[in-house]
Amino acid sequence: MRLCAEGHSVIGVDILEQDLGDFAEILQADVSEPEECRRVLSLLPDIDILINNAAILIHKPTADFSIEEFDKTIAVNLRAPFIFCQALAPKMAKRHWGRIVNLSSIGAHTGGISHSTVYNSTKAALISITKNFARNFAHGGVTCNAVAPGFVTTAMNSHVGKKQLDAYLEQIPVGRAARPEEIANAVTFLVADSAAYITGATIDVNGGWVMP
Numbered sequence: 001m002r003l004c005a006e007g008h009s010v011i012g013v014d015i016l017e018q019d020l021g022d023f024a025e026i027l028q029a030d031v032s033e034p035e036e037c038r039r040v041l042s043l044l045p046d047i048d049i050l051i052n053n054a055a056i057l058i059h060k061p062t063a064d065f066s067i068e069e070f071d072k073t074i075a076v077n078l079r080a081p082f083i084f085c086q087a088l089a090p091k092m093a094k095r096h097w098g099r100i101v102n103l104s105s106i107g108a109h110t111g112g113i114s115h116s117t118v119y120n121s122t123k124a125a126l127i128s129i130t131k132n133f134a135r136n137f138a139h140g141g142v143t144c145n146a147v148a149p150g151f152v153t154t155a156m157n158s159h160v161g162k163k164q165l166d167a168y169l170e171q172i173p174v175g176r177a178a179r180p181e182e183i184a185n186a187v188t189f190l191v192a193d194s195a196a197y198i199t200g201a202t203i204d205v206n207g208g209w210v211m212p
Helices: 034-041 067-094 113-138 162-171 180-191
Strands: 012-015 024-030 050-053 099-103 142-149 201-207
Touching: 024 099, 034 180, 050 067, 050 180, 067 099, 099 113, 099 180, 099 201, 113 142, 142 180, 180 201
Parallel strands: 012 024, 050 099, 099 142, 142 201
Antiparallel strands: none
């Protein structure tokens, strides 16, 4: 929504068919399926800015994780962003301008709790992919960065009870959870012309919880 307010024409991709407000268009797709990613790519106009934000968190003990759940998490959180970066970065470079922002997580730095091992592994790998695309496409005016949020008040964290939340907040110097718009602010900064010299970076938005 923040990018819409900044005057960008935004196309959203979501597994659910829903009204997301000011988006120019919503494409319904399950990005865990490579053919669905390719279908989305075939429907897109020239894209100058790519935000890889899709992710799933299957919250269960690592020992109980099935191979199917492992593969699904990898497919959504890691393979889909790679497919979109791989397809769009070369096109951006040919036009001599592009911005890619991949949404990572504080868990990429910490490993997180045992219940989010696979999720955090994908977010760490996404930072590595970010650096690779940054290095390989900088010559074409394309920047590729990551944003790593800490604890954010979103539906993905709705499973966190009060006791656990209080334990988290005690570790955050700012003393509160992040608001979604604060993550959006970091993304908006990275896609602006003023951030043209920033690439391969990970912007940590975690209230000082982790300082890599």
